[in-house]
Amino acid sequence: MERKVYKAKSFNLSGLNGISDKTLEMHFKLYEGYVTNTNTLTERIAAILADGQVDKEEMPAYSELTRRLGFEYNGMVLHEYYFGNMKRQGGPDAPHGSEFRNAVERSFPGYDIWKADFTSVGKMRGVGWAICYLDPANGLVSNHWVELHETGNIAGFVPLLVMDVWEHAFLLDYKPADRPKYIEAFLSNVDWDAVEKRLEAVHVTAAAR
Numbered sequence: 001m002e003r004k005v006y007k008a009k010s011f012n013l014s015g016l017n018g019i020s021d022k023t024l025e026m027h028f029k030l031y032e033g034y035v036t037n038t039n040t041l042t043e044r045i046a047a048i049l050a051d052g053q054v055d056k057e058e059m060p061a062y063s064e065l066t067r068r069l070g071f072e073y074n075g076m077v078l079h080e081y082y083f084g085n086m087k088r089q090g091g092p093d094a095p096h097g098s099e100f101r102n103a104v105e106r107s108f109p110g111y112d113i114w115k116a117d118f119t120s121v122g123k124m125r126g127v128g129w130a131i132c133y134l135d136p137a138n139g140l141v142s143n144h145w146v147e148l149h150e151t152g153n154i155a156g157f158v159p160l161l162v163m164d165v166w167e168h169a170f171l172l173d174y175k176p177a178d179r180p181k182y183i184e185a186f187l188s189n190v191d192w193d194a195v196e197k198r199l200e201a202v203h204v205t206a207a208a209r
Contacts, residue, residue: 003046005039006076008032011083017090018185023172030168031083034075041069074149078129081162085198087191092184094192099199100141100160107140115187118143118161122183127166133157136202160198161190 008031014021045065048054054062094101094111101111108114114132121143122130129146133154141160146152163186170182 003042006035008035009080009083013083013086013088015088016086016185017188018173018182019086019170019189020173023170026172027079027164027169028083031076031079034072034079037072038069038076041065041072045069070150071148074153078131078146078149078159078162079164081159082129082164085161085191085194086186086189087194088189090189090191092187092190094195098192098196100192100195103134103139103141103199107142114141114143118163119180119183119187121145122163122165122186123180124165128152130163130165131159132161134160134199134202158198158202160195 008028011028013019013024016024045062048058048062048065093115094104104111104114108117118130118132124130124145126147128148130143131146131153132141132143134141135154135157137156142154142157144152144154163183165179165183167176170179170185173185174182
């Protein structure tokens, strides 16, 4: 069976509001590193498994490679979500009447409360991600902090809006203490059509079952 080899995707995001092209250039290279490392670790794990078993002496290396794969793999995927939910001349708020906004208003006392919660998650100390997830079982959304790339992901939930709050996402543009300014800039660049399509894709999959 031929193994999947991942290729870095291209994102045309030049000219974003408050997030410089220099930051994006650095960020894209970091993302490409996660793609490379995902492929490399997958190959090394496959080599250990080539004889159909993991020998006792191979277990330490196998364990470390497998744990590391979760970090690299999630780093690759979350960056694709992040870059994919931004665009030039995006907007700070989901459009009235959109499925995403309707889901938010079913899940929170109001849209402004959801936004305050999402923004506050992004301001938490530490490095990680602020992610608005959809629970496909009931159509409700909730905001979560994902530490590093893999700790805190909710099994079975679907990422709708993903914000990178590692310092490399904004350090060339803002001081560490100015993370709230970066968050404001991020929200002004959100591609709400992309967020809507992620939500619609869940509905299509559920209808096909």
